[in-house]
Amino acid sequence: MPELPDVEGFRRYFRRHAVGKPVRGVWADPDELRNTDPMRLRRQLAGRRFVRPRRHGKWLICPTTGPWLVLHFGMTGELHWLDQHIRHRHARLILQFPDGEMHFRDMRKLGGVWLAQGEDDLRQVLGPLGPDALRVSAEEFDRLLRARRGSAKATLMDQTFVAGLGNLTVDATLWRARIHPRRNVRTLAARERRALHREMKRVLEESLPHGLVPSRPDLLTASRRAGSHCPRCGTVLERATVAGRTSWFCPRCQR
DNA sequence: GCTCATGTTCCCCT
DNA sequence: CAGGGGAACATGAG
Numbered sequence: 001m002p003e004l005p006d007v008e009g010f011r012r013y014f015r016r017h018a019v020g021k022p023v024r025g026v027w028a029d030p031d032e033l034r035n036t037d038p039m040r041l042r043r044q045l046a047g048r049r050f051v052r053p054r055r056h057g058k059w060l061i062c063p064t065t066g067p068w069l070v071l072h073f074g075m076t077g078e079l080h081w082l083d084q085h086i087r088h089r090h091a092r093l094i095l096q097f098p099d100g101e102m103h104f105r106d107m108r109k110l111g112g113v114w115l116a117q118g119e120d121d122l123r124q125v126l127g128p129l130g131p132d133a134l135r136v137s138a139e140e141f142d143r144l145l146r147a148r149r150g151s152a153k154a155t156l157m158d159q160t161f162v163a164g165l166g167n168l169t170v171d172a173t174l175w176r177a178r179i180h181p182r183r184n185v186r187t188l189a190a191r192e193r194r195a196l197h198r199e200m201k202r203v204l205e206e207s208l209p210h211g212l213v214p215s216r217p218d219l220l221t222a223s224r225r226a227g228s229h230c231p232r233c234g235t236v237l238e239r240a241t242v243a244g245r246t247s248w249f250c251p252r253c254q255r
Numbered sequence: 256g257c258t259c260a261t262g263t264t265c266c267c268c269t
Numbered sequence: 270c271a272g273g274g275g276a277a278c279a280t281g282a283g
Contacts, residue, residue: 072263
């Protein structure tokens with residue numbers, strides 16, 4: 001599930017439920033902790049209060065008055081606020097507050113939990129990331145894109161190019177911009193590069209109110225199966241592996 | 256039993 | 270060095 005709009009939804013959810021309250025208890029699955037362990041995490045967070053969380057790409061950063069909790073959701077991560085202590089089988093981290101608990105679940109354990117001690121430490125944890133896809137300007141996007149080679153799909157998926165897009169949002173962006181996923185970005189005209197930026201923003205912004213990537217037909221998110229048709233021209237959609245991921249596209253609209 | 260899965264990283268080629 | 274392909278991670282769903 002988690003691409004940029006989903007993580008932005010989690011950010012708001014975390015802010016609404018967890019900010020400003022003292023941490024009363026911490027439980028963690030050691031497998032999910034990437035640069036700490038359950039004992040240390042508990043000592044670091046106990047008694048602290050979270051302040052306003054922020055997001056960069058698919059990363060959720062939750063600073064406290066002391067250390068910062070950093071979450072990545074992988075492919076199956078999600079947050080749940082519960083008033084009762086019921087540990088779901090996929091629970092990987094539980095933060096207990098006076099009035100409830102924030103549960104981080106991650107079925108496939110492809111996500112993770114980190115601890116950072118400030119901005120410098122955070123940069124180490126996040127690694128090299130491009131600008132957030134929701135905040136990057138058209139000018140900056142164009143400048144970064146012109147410096148790239150390779151397929152449009154691989155470029156948009158690359159978090160060091162722009163941070164936050166995933167398989168679904170990239171396919172939706174390419175379909176709207178009428179660009180074939182295998183198109184070499186060096187061959188893109190200026191107006192195609194502008195279209196990519198514009199449609200990327202539209203896909204993300206339209207998904208934000210849902211807090212997740214929506215299933216609107218014109219976003220292709222509901223059309224990812226054999227025999228489905230292009231919502232624009234009716235042509236049967238094609239499926240192909242591009243940049244290692246399953247891509248759905250319209251062979252007629254996307255060039 | 257089989258295939259595929261919204262992410263990232265690492266290894267091997269070209 | 271930049272890109273592409275494939276595997277791996279762990280656990281399902283169809």
